[in-house]
Amino acid sequence: MTWAPQGTSATDMPGMPAMAQAYARWVNARGGVDGRRLKVLTCNDRNDTVRAARCASRAAKEEVVAVVGSYSQHGRSFMSALEQAGIPYIGGYGVAHQEFSSPLSYPVNGGLPALVAGNGRQLAAGNCSHVSLVRPDTSAGDQLPPLLDAGLAGSGAGRATDVRAPEGASAYARQAGQALKGAGDGDGSGAGDGDAGRARSGGSGPCVTAVLGGRTDAFFDSFRRLRKDVPGIRTASVLGSVRQSLIDRTGGRRSPLEGAYATGWYPAADDPRWAPMRKVIDEHAFGDDRVDGSDPGVQTTWVAYTVLRQVLESLGGEAPTAESVRRALDRGDTVATGGLTPELNWGYDNMLAARDFPRIVNAKVTYQRVREGRLVAVHKGFVDVEETLESGAAPAS
Known part of the structure; x- marks a missing residue:
């Protein structure tokens, strides 16, 4: 699942769920991940605590293997529900404190x-x-x-x-x-x-x-x-x-x-390292103007799904579950993102020595x-x- 606010009077991030859907179309056109189709569910939290909690509850009900490349300010509302269901949160945008403190959060950047x-x-x-x-x-x-x-x-x-x-x-x-x-x-x-x-x-x-x-x-x-x-x-x-x-x-x-x-967080939008993402947008977003390759939200969703795909491939063909994805992330294996970030892993030794942000493993900026x-x-x-x-x-x- 990928969620983000849309249609509000505050910060809207419609490109993130749209990028997630384009990514799924691209992966599935190439045969899926180890032969399995990638199904992406989306949810609109509308910058609202109740709706953020509902998105998390839906993720648990639908038994998603991860919430990926998402934006929500309401970490208190969604993270406890994800923790209770054992669902990892991969590559949040980094605006909620819980993204950098929950043991089930796996940030790909240092957030705000x-x-x-x-x-x-x-x-x-x-x-x-x-x-x-x-x-x-x-x-x-x-x-x-x-x-x-x-x-x-x-x-x-x-x-x-x-x-x-x-x-x-x-x-x-x-x-x-x-x-x-x-x-x-x-x-x-x-x-x-x-x-x-x-x-x-x-x-x-x-x-x-x-x-x-x-x-x-x-x-x-x-x-x-x-x-x-x-x-x-x-x-x-x-x-x-x-x-x-x-x-x-x-x-x-x-x-x-x-x-x-x-x-x-990432290289400038005209950097050649974004070429694979731009190709996917051109071929699988079907002219959806929500998917702007220079938008850091869209870029974060791309990076987060890059992480998810490598984790799923590391499972050796077994049917993925939230638990197996979480175990793979916790092993501390290194994940590459094509140079868009430093190599990532969420082993204990790689986390930040900061009381408020212990889950940060990538403190690099541009x-x-x-x-x-x-x-x-x-x-x-x-x-x-x-x-x-x-x-x-x-x-x-």
Whole structure:
């Protein structure tokens, strides 16, 4: 099963279940997995705790072997039901705390925590004199300021100004004003070093980063109207909140996001390593415009199903069950994703030494930037934010 919210006023991720169905069509056209057809069920959690629990209950009732490549903020609602049924959760998007703490969760990336910690590192490298963070006023959003601050540590930016925003708003003029005021209040000189220095833009100045998922475009629309009052301010976000389709929709090269920093989990969308996924989309998505190969949600679903297929093939022809899939994942065998992530395995020795995120096994991110209307890589390879995550998750002294 693959689930994600659709048709809501907050973050919608319709491409994830659509990608899952395209993947199944592709696999089945090639003879299935060890001769068995891959059947994908989908569910819409509608960003609602009750519906998320219903999706999990349906997964248990249908005896699915795994929930794969899915998005839901409501980990408390769905994870307990999956644990009770013994169903593994492979490759969640990484917005619910339980994805990084449940023993039945097998994340393929570092989720939103890694993106925000990495974004702090990227902004530190960009010589930001001060940073404002605009984030959802939710329990998941509450985790983000210390992670961004951990990434900024050692730079002249100091601690970020925390600007809380309603998740489903249509305009963010008040939050844009708060972010600009907070960025303008900074007086640090800023300095980047190490791997992040390659992202340096030259010269210090205030920066605003927004992590609002599907409402990030509404924020930057409000922000665009006010930013002229703060000269030299730079913008940033994380992949998912900013994506190529948003840049195209807001003017391409003339987009207010031109020049923005962006932190992602995977290589840039034009990287050759995505060619197999793009081929599957072209041949098996049948023109479904929900399936955007530059969308990190679609990419996560592709990576998660790549993991599932290798795990199913490792069973040696036996009929898969949730228990056998879970045992195979727990063996600690290495799974390759074609270079889209580091090689993955969920053995105990590979997990993060962080109290809040012990199930993270991939703490790598990528640095990108909007240039000439395109999201492009600005750093070769992956950047490891494991130590930043560990310090950002540590309890306050």
